[in-house]
Amino acid sequence: MNQKKTDLLHEQYLKTLSRERKIIRMYQLLIFISFFGLWEVSSQQRWIDPLLFSSPSKIWNLLIDKTLDGSLAVNLGVTLAETVLGFILGTLLGTVLAGLLWWSPMLSRILDPYLVVLNSMPKVALGPILIVALGTNLTSIVAMGAIISIIITTIVVYTAFKEVDPNYLKVLQTFGATRTQCFREAILPASFPTIISTLKVNVGLSWVGVIVGEFLVSARGLGYMIIYGFQVFNFTLVFLSLFVIAVFATLMYQLVELLERKLIKSNQ
Amino acid sequence: MDFLTLRGIHHTYFTKTSAVTALNNISLDVQEGEFVSFLGPSGCGKTTLLSIIAGLIEPSEGQIALEGRPVKEAADKTGYMLQQDYLFPWKTIEENIFLGLKISGTLNDTRKKEVLSLLGQMGLGNVDSLYPKQLSGGMRQRVALVRTLATEPKLLMLDEPFSALDYQTKLKLEDLVANTFKAFGKTAILVTHDIGEAVAMSDRIFLFSPRPGRLHKTFVIPEELRDLSPFNARNHPLYNELFQTIWKELESLEPEEN
Ligand SMILES: Nc1ncnc2c1ncn2[C@@H]1O[C@H](COP(=O)(O)OP(=O)(O)OP(=O)(O)O)[C@@H](O)[C@H]1O
Numbered sequence: 304m305n306q307k308k309t310d311l312l313h314e315q316y317l318k319t320l321s322r323e324r325k326i327i328r329m330y331q332l333l334i335f336i337s338f339f340g341l342w343e344v345s346s347q348q349r350w351i352d353p354l355l356f357s358s359p360s361k362i363w364n365l366l367i368d369k370t371l372d373g374s375l376a377v378n379l380g381v382t383l384a385e386t387v388l389g390f391i392l393g394t395l396l397g398t399v400l401a402g403l404l405w406w407s408p409m410l411s412r413i414l415d416p417y418l419v420v421l422n423s424m425p426k427v428a429l430g431p432i433l434i435v436a437l438g439t440n441l442t443s444i445v446a447m448g449a450i451i452s453i454i455i456t457t458i459v460v461y462t463a464f465k466e467v468d469p470n471y472l473k474v475l476q477t478f479g480a481t482r483t484q485c486f487r488e489a490i491l492p493a494s495f496p497t498i499i500s501t502l503k504v505n506v507g508l509s510w511v512g513v514i515v516g517e518f519l520v521s522a523r524g525l526g527y528m529i530i531y532g533f534q535v536f537n538f539t540l541v542f543l544s545l546f547v548i549a550v551f552a553t554l555m556y557q558l559v560e561l562l563e564r565k566l567i568k569s570n571q
Numbered sequence: 572m573d574f575l576t577l578r579g580i581h582h583t584y585f586t587k588t589s590a591v592t593a594l595n596n597i598s599l600d601v602q603e604g605e606f607v608s609f610l611g612p613s614g615c616g617k618t619t620l621l622s623i624i625a626g627l628i629e630p631s632e633g634q635i636a637l638e639g640r641p642v643k644e645a646a647d648k649t650g651y652m653l654q655q656d657y658l659f660p661w662k663t664i665e666e667n668i669f670l671g672l673k674i675s676g677t678l679n680d681t682r683k684k685e686v687l688s689l690l691g692q693m694g695l696g697n698v699d700s701l702y703p704k705q706l707s708g709g710m711r712q713r714v715a716l717v718r719t720l721a722t723e724p725k726l727l728m729l730d731e732p733f734s735a736l737d738y739q740t741k742l743k744l745e746d747l748v749a750n751t752f753k754a755f756g757k758t759a760i761l762v763t764h765d766i767g768e769a770v771a772m773s774d775r776i777f778l779f780s781p782r783p784g785r786l787h788k789t790f791v792i793p794e795e796l797r798d799l800s801p802f803n804a805r806n807h808p809l810y811n812e813l814f815q816t817i818w819k820e821l822e823s824l825e826p827e828e829n
């Protein structure tokens with residue numbers, strides 16, 4: 304009898320939960336529809352300047368055009384490739400640099416003030432110099448995507464390296480382990496969760512670096528589409544690029560989050 | 572020739588704000604196959620002395636030799652089990668117990684089989700693919716012991732290996748360790764706070780006094796107790812007698828604590 308009552312209550316609880324979920328979904332949809340609906344109507348009724356603010360239907364039509372003539376895919380592909388490369392390079396180099404700092408405590412003390420300065424500095428300001436140094440091409444854009452996350456990755460990962468319980472190293476030293484072995488057997492695996500979580504931050508940073516890089520180089524990519532649209536006063540193109548960026552940046556972030564959950568789970 | 576000799580060991584820790592003398596003029600010998608205990612109140616430098624014997628830290632002064640050679644060169648002859656088990660949580664039990672062999676590059680199929688069978692003898696069959704956090708405290712301690720034994724050290728150092736365990740587990744492990752070491756003819760140094768444990772397990776007890784740590788007295792355990800397993804030794808009349816003697820000695824080291 305008591306069991307029955309508990310079951311009943313549990314069922315009610317589950318019902319409340321699913322009702323709440325439905326309400327939330329409904330409101331989310333409502334916001335979406337009213338935003339774009341309002342936008343479309345105000346543009347058509349000329350409450351806002353359609354030349355400046357475009358409209359969802361125009362953007363949609365342009366999306367179809369650009370998809371059909373293949374130019375969107377090309378630009379998207381370029382930007383995605385640059386971002387992924389920049390992101391991987393930034394994380395990898397940052398981790399390697401952290402390893403070097405761990406390897407030589409002297410080096411880490413010498414470099415400390417420089418790291419602080421470099422970390423505080425807005426990296427995108429280096430853009431023009433990168434382009435001068437590396438040329439107006441893909442390399443300098445990838446460099447932008449990487450440079451923006453290297454220093455912060457170095458600092459975060461190095462801190463994680465230093466926080467590894469020294470007793471694990473002591474265990475290894477009793478077996479006569481070298482510093483390389485200590486790094487491979489204790490420091491790196493113990494800091495693995497931290498490294499994975501910097502991936503998530505870096506993916507967002509790399510998008511910033513790459514888009515700014517494309518603004519400056521102005522040759523190809525979604526960032527170029529924005530700048531081009533701005534220059535020729537085609538704001539439909541600007542909005543289209545913005546939406547494509549929003550969608551793919553979100554997708555990439557979710558992908559990294561999924562990867563993180565998988566890796567961290569298998570690490571335990 | 573003595574197996575392990577310490578002559579005039581001093582050690583001082585330096586920090587920015589202070590210099591702490593942890594050990595002062597320690598000289599002692601340990602024979603091959605002997606089981607000795609370091610007993611003493613907290614802070615009298617027991618862990619420091621073990622770290623010196625293990626070659627992990629260099630003493631400020633003094634000589635130390637294992638079979639006539641400096642301990643720095645004899646890292647493969649010593650095994651050191653830390654105050655806690657420090658099993659690597661990201662490695663399986665199997666990877667944990669093979670760690671020492673992997674580090675020294677001597678991991679092969681024969682050794683693997685031997686180490687796994689040792690794990691079995693410790694009453695831990697079928698745990699090799701599990702992770703440390705899936706084991707109880709007593710099981711983890713046994714795994715740590717297997718990890719230390721895996722490289723076949725001649726000298727084993729155990730730093731309060733049973734202090735975090737419940738009483739029953741502790742008594743069982745004492746017997747297991749004593750039997751294993753006797754069977755393999757290992758020389759062992761046990762660090763402990765527990766007088767009973769020292770009396771039940773050792774052949775000799777070195778009693779240390781604190782601030783600065785120095786060797787206060789040495790007790791030789793009578794033959795009758797040595798031949799018994801730790802558990803049975805605890806029931807012997809001589810056990811209580813020795814316990815009382817050492818207890819009084821320890822009391823005299825810590826004047827008016829309460
Ligand atoms: N790394 C260190 N730096 C500075 N002082 C230290 C360091 N390690 C130990 N000491 C000091 O040296 C003295 C002896 O420490 P040690 O850890 O060897 O004692 P212990 O006998 O093992 O104590 P316990 O029984 O509590 O484990 C203590 O006063 C301690 O504060």
Ligand SMILES: [Mg+2]
Pocket residue numbers: 617618619654730
């Ligand atoms: Mg200690």
